[in-house]
Structures are given as C-alpha cells and as structure tokens.
Amino acid sequence: MSIVLEVDGISKSFDGQAGAKAVLSDVSFHVKEGEFVSLIGPSGSGKTTLFHLIGGLAKPTGGDIRIHGRSTVGERGNIAYMPQQASLMPWLTVAANIELALDIAGIDRQDARSMAREWLERVGLKDGIAESYPNLLSGGMQQRVSFLRALLSPQPLMCLDEPFGALDALTRMQMQSWLLSLWEENRRTVLLVTHSIEEALLLSDRILVLSTAPAAVIREITVPFSRPRKDALWSNPDFNELKREIYDLLKPVR
Ligand SMILES: Nc1ncnc2c1ncn2[C@@H]1O[C@H](COP(=O)(O)OP(=O)(O)OP(=O)(O)O)[C@@H](O)[C@H]1O
Numbered sequence: 578m579s580i581v582l583e584v585d586g587i588s589k590s591f592d593g594q595a596g597a598k599a600v601l602s603d604v605s606f607h608v609k610e611g612e613f614v615s616l617i618g619p620s621g622s623g624k625t626t627l628f629h630l631i632g633g634l635a636k637p638t639g640g641d642i643r644i645h646g647r648s649t650v651g652e653r654g655n656i657a658y659m660p661q662q663a664s665l666m667p668w669l670t671v672a673a674n675i676e677l678a679l680d681i682a683g684i685d686r687q688d689a690r691s692m693a694r695e696w697l698e699r700v701g702l703k704d705g706i707a708e709s710y711p712n713l714l715s716g717g718m719q720q721r722v723s724f725l726r727a728l729l730s731p732q733p734l735m736c737l738d739e740p741f742g743a744l745d746a747l748t749r750m751q752m753q754s755w756l757l758s759l760w761e762e763n764r765r766t767v768l769l770v771t772h773s774i775e776e777a778l779l780l781s782d783r784i785l786v787l788s789t790a791p792a793a794v795i796r797e798i799t800v801p802f803s804r805p806r807k808d809a810l811w812s813n814p815d816f817n818e819l820k821r822e823i824y825d826l827l828k829p830v831r
Contacts, residue, residue, distance in 0.1 A: 578609040579645070581733050581766045582631065587640035588791075589626055600626050602791035603640070608734065611764040615777035618787030619827055624770040627792075628736050631768070632656050644733060657682075657730035661739040663719035665711035671722050672697060672707035678726045692729055700725055700759060717748040724756060728765060737769040741776070753779055754808050761805050774823045778816055779806060786826050796826055 589601040600623040608614045616624055629635045631642055633653040641648050644655050665674045672693045679689035697707045702721060711719055720740060727735050740756075741749040753776055760767065760780070771777050777784045778800055786796040798819065802810055810816050 578611060580607050581610050581612075581645060582608040582768065583641075583643040583646075584627070584631070585641045585643065587627070587630060587637045587642065589623065589630065589635075590638045599791035601630075601637070602793050604787075604793055605640075606785050606794055606797070608766055608768055610766055612783065613760060613767045613769070613781050615769045615771055615781040615784045616787060617771055617774065617777050617784060617823065617827070618792055619789050619829070620772070622787045622790050622792040624787065624792075625738060628658070628738050628768075628770060631734075631736060632658055654682075655732055655734065657727040657732045657735045659723050659727040659735065659737045659740050661742045663711065663716075663723035665719060665722060667710065667712055670708050670710060671702070671714070674711065674722065675726045675729065678730055682730050682732065684731060696725055696729060697722075700755075715748075716744055717752055720744065720752060721755065724759075728759070728763060733766060735765050735767045737767060739770055739772065742772065749773075749776075750808065756780065757806060757808075774820050774827075775811065777823070778802075778819055779808065779810060784823065786823060789829070796823075798823065 584604055584606050587601055587604045588599065590597040590599045604627065616627070618624055630637050633649060633651050633655065636651045642650050649655050666677065669677060675693035676689045679692060680686055694707055700721065702718070711722070714722070724740065741752050744752060757780055769780065781800050784798040784800060785794050786798070788795045801815065
C-alpha cells in the first residue's frame, strides 16, 4: 500500500502575551492508501491544529507535510474535511450541497448531479431527502450528508474532525455502525480525530495516541480485530483490554 499522508517532524507554536506557546512538538506519522487511522489525545493537545496544518489553513513552525510524496505545507484543496457540525448550506437542498462540494473539487456538473442522487439513495437517505433543506433533517441525518459529501469528494485523504461529537449517545452509536459498513465497502483513506476510545477501536486500523501539549505521538496501536467488524466487538475482552490500555495512556499524570 502506498503512503498517502506523511506528517514529518511537525511542530507548531502560537505567539501569546506570555511568549510563544508550543502546541505540537515533533509529531510524525503516516497514513497509507485505504487505511483508517485515528488520532486520540487529551483536550487541548492540538488535534484540530494538526488538521488545520494538514488542510493547509495554517503553516507549521517546523517540519513537513507530504501528500503522495509532495510537500503541501500551506496548500489548500488536498483533503476532504468533515467537521463536528455538518456546516451544510441552509439555502441549498441536500443534493445541491453535495453537488456543490463535488463541483468545487472539479467534478463535471452533470456527473456530480447523478453521483449525489445515486449515493443518497444507496446510503439510505431516500424519501425525498435529496430535495429537502438541511434544517429539516435531524443532527444525525445532517452528519450522514456531511460524511457522504466528504466520501464522494475526490481528494486523496478524508479528515474527520470529531464527526459525532455533537450527537447524543444513541445516535452516535448508530452513526458509527453506519459509517463502519459504508467505509468497509469503500475503503477511502481516513484520518479521524476523536475523543472516544471505543469509536477509535471500532473503526480504525491504527490508533495514534497524543500526549498533552506540546503534543507528540506517544503510542501507535495496531487494532487487531478483523474486518468486517460489528458493534458486538464492544463485549469482546480484547477490546476492553485495549480500551483500558489507551485510557491509562490518556490519564493525566498526578
Ligand atoms: N490561533 C491560535 N492562537 C493561539 N492559540 C491557539 C490557536 N489555535 C489553537 N490554539 C491553542 O492550541 C491548543 C490546542 O488547540 P486545539 O484546538 O488544536 O486542541 P484539540 O486537541 O483539538 O482540543 P479539543 O480536544 O479540546 O478539541 C489550545 O491550547 C489552544 O488554545
């Protein structure tokens, strides 16, 4: 499998009143083609900052970011990004929201139109949802549309930033199962930021554990469960063992 993303010795500091504040310190990792990798770390450890750097919205203080071997520091348009809040355009229908993203990414308008409609049906968003406006959909439905928009976008890497963080616990579990089966069919290259250890274990091939700020990768865990996975994994003793191990890594040092 070829390497899609290389984060190579990245550091990032912000200037503040009390001088420079280091947020990331020598962070290095990679994501291979078709891999699902999760980043998990304490609150404030710089996960969103890292996504901003990968997406080209900010520049690192040091280090390099490469996509398919080419340095993309400060360059936008290389990732399909899914934020915590769906951020759909309220004045466009669901289908038009997806079409717009594909259009911006350079896909022919006619192709974007048929892709959006076909995929909405395929992922169970039927019964006129394509022609509905986003504010008529539940939070979970909006996130399905947001995920689909990222999934269909042609960029080589999907970055999912706490995509289910704003959902209630039950909807979140349903969304995880939905995303799991959809991802296992499509195998796009994914980097996920999450606060949920269970979510990371259920979905990922590998988990990168970040330390508190200034953050570095303190552990890389290869998730040993075979695919296709089912949410019944939650009752597997090995699942709980790994959950405990990651929880201990994230515990604040007293
Ligand atoms: N533009 C900025 N200027 C100054 N400090 C910033 C800026 N952006 C982020 N920070 C600081 O960097 C640190 C890391 O923030 P970031 O949002 O990346 O963490 P996070 O791991 O995503 O947090 P959470 O898990 O709570 O969402 C925080 O202390 C934050 O205040």
